[in-house]
Amino acid sequence: MRQRNLDEELLQDSPSKRIGDVLHDLKDMTDDFNQQQAQVRFLIWQCAERQRQEASTKISIKNWWKYELQGSRDYFAMESHRQSLIEFYAKEAGIVDGKIKSFKYSNYVGRNLSPFCVVDTGDSRTRQLFLEHMKGQYANKVKEWVDSTLQTEIGAMRSDRYNKTGVNGTLVFEPMISTFDKVQSIPLKLVMTVISELRPDLTWKKDWAHNTVFIPDAAGQVETYLAWCALDHLHGRCVIYINEELFDKRAFRQAITAQEFAWTSRKGWGKSKSKTLATVGNLSRDDVVNPEGSFMEQIGLAKSEGKGKRNAYSTTVERAMKSELPFRIEVLSLATTEFVKTYNEHLYKLLTRWS
Structure with missing residues (x-):
């Protein structure tokens, strides 16, 4: 009897048993993750629909x-x-x-x-x-x-x-x-600014529905794609595909980084819109901790306005959140002939995830 129990214990601790337990745990984790993603997708959709309904009038x-x-x-x-x-x-x-x-x-x-x-x-x-x-x-x-x-x-x-x-x-x-649709447009606005900066010789049109910039033909339809912003709302990611025949990827990435910084400066720290005095990006830690410095003045929190004034912590967090871009941007190059194929693949991936 003792020998049989020992054999059962050894069998339970066998490598195949342990692998089975790991696979079972992975399946549970995957199910939990998929459920959480489904809930986030629903909340995003619900928020977008509510905002669009409010804006529709x-x-x-x-x-x-x-x-x-x-x-x-x-x-x-x-x-x-x-x-x-x-x-x-x-x-x-x-x-x-x-x-x-x-x-x-x-x-x-x-x-x-x-x-x-x-x-x-x-x-x-x-x-x-x-x-x-x-x-x-x-x-x-x-x-x-x-x-x-x-x-x-x-x-x-x-x-x-x-x-x-x-x-x-x-x-x-x-x-x-709606705010949701405004947020979606930010990467494309940055792209249009960069294209105007790097290639002022090009005549192009934008397509908000597809997040693309293209050179039109005589009928106003797409002749050559210049750039496309592939958005992934669930992961807060935006891949900017640029035409490798018309743009240098390194130069485009540097220009888009500069435009990102300009956007966060405009939306970030300061006394009023378009009159920003400081941003997180142009302040060093020494500037912040310097007792004789003007960090609090730069972000508009130098002195209290008395009763009813919101505390500095809440205001600082709100401004930091507002100054962040809603999508993390990555720049990739594409051949002219690859835009439609890549667009369809991206759309299929989103449809299979959200369906």
Whole structure:
């Protein structure tokens, strides 16, 4: 009896048994990982759909003329100015008064008046009617003007010194884009900037739907692909495929790195948009720990504004997260004839993973 038990114990500890246990554990880990990925995929999809639904009724009007606003009366005058101008074009588009009165306006970022005015029209049909009118009649751009009832009040205001000639005062009407879709567009925007920098001699078009940049033929269709951004949302990865016959991979990678840094600088640390004073990338550890330095001032946390001020830790973490690119970028070269094949392979991989 004792000998039989010993044999059973030896059999249980045999290499094949141990391999079986390892394989079983690996299968459990794979199942857990697949389940977690499925949950993340669902959350990404749910978030994207919610954002798109919220954006589907909204219009963004940008490039308003900026003024030095002194008090509540000035802010109210600017709100009234924007609303009266938007209502004028809404009536011109044939939208009924009842609908126009239900429009909701968003003019602020925190406590500051935004250069954007976001209008919630209430439904997608009304938004489309408004945008089609602005595109057909004005090519989505109009010169800003002031209603006669507000000319005296606004005329007394002093213009902000940060107004840009040819930009501020030329209003652009655009459909509101969801944050998810804006995030997807960042790599392609960087690519377009780099292409313009490295090859200013090329005439090209962009395709937001496919994340590609290409040279068009006479009919406006694809003749030669210049670049394509292959996005992997689940892993936060973007592979930028460039045409090896038209670009040097090393030069392109260096240029895209510089554009990444410029993007994080614009979105990162500082007192306001487009006026960044410091970024994580251009501060050394010595700059940060120097007692006589101005690190806290550079990131806008030099002194408290009293009760209700958010703590420095939370603000710092939020800014660090905001300044990060949403995708880790890699640059690879492709032959002109390989773009379509590689695109289809990438799409198939995503479909098999997400299905």
